[in-house]
Ligand SMILES: Nc1ncnc2c1ncn2[C@@H]1O[C@H](COP(=O)(O)OP(=O)(O)O)[C@@H](O)[C@H]1O
């Protein structure tokens with residue numbers, strides 16, 4: 203945590219007004235290249251009854267890293283995302299965010315969960331709230347921002363995702379692509395440390411996919427830590443540091459995007475890629 207050390211001796215070199223959005227920007231003083239771990243899953247197991255949905259998952263996501271999770275339907279990708287922010291409990295292993303284990307319940311959970319933004323396939327906006335209200339609700343309730351500050355920041359974020367003109371409309375009045383951009387703004391409004399995207403473009407009409415991916419690529423370039431479940435290879439190639447392939451509840455392969463898409467190692471990944479490539 204290096205926030206607001208205004209006058210620390212020897213820190214005079216950097217004009218270190220790290221903005222709220224650039225939480226991953228590292229101090230240029232340290233020569234180390236390895237990103238600090240932000241999300242760490244260790245030996246995670248999850249069952250739905252007899253079904254072993256997550257099998258001994260080990261995965262570390264560094265600050266500022268963008269990890270694409272890909273794999274066949276039913277392989278456990280959504281469950282993985284949901285476990286990371288405790289929408290699902292796990293039976294064994296541990297998941298830490300910035301060194302802290304997520305509490306099971308209570309205030310601590312609300313606070314830590316606010317550090318983990320989530321963008322779902324189906325937008326999940328509040329239908330009876332305006333676009334701006336959707337974006338300001340969490341910051342006021344959970345982050346205890348003043349309504350005026352939440353509104354200022356909300357409008358700024360709506361501008362960033364290109365929706366500012368729709369601020370007073372209701373979700374149903376927007377296209378799917380617009381609603382998903384609002385969902386991204388809503389996640390950002392909480393100043394999360396990481397955002398999980400679970401197939402954010404798969405419910406969209408094809409012509410709206412790129413407007414959402416463009417916003418996500420922008421976020422990635424600005425250093426947001428992101429876990430993205432998607433089959434959009436263009437996005438993976440443009441923005442991901444790493445691709446993680448899941449099959450039957452296991453991470454069976456990990457590589458940089460170019461290597462994964464051009465030279466997958468396992469038969470399972472090859473087979474999967476041949477199927478999505480024919481579309
Ligand atoms: N709430 C649930 N109860 C029982 N089984 C579930 C539940 N949610 C998911 N599953 C099962 O767990 C497996 C993994 O699901 P999911 O994580 O949604 O996979 P993916 O996102 O990769 O398609 C699937 O077999 C699915 O049917």
Ligand SMILES: [Mg+2]
Nearest residue numbers: 279280281401
């Ligand atoms: Mg899923």
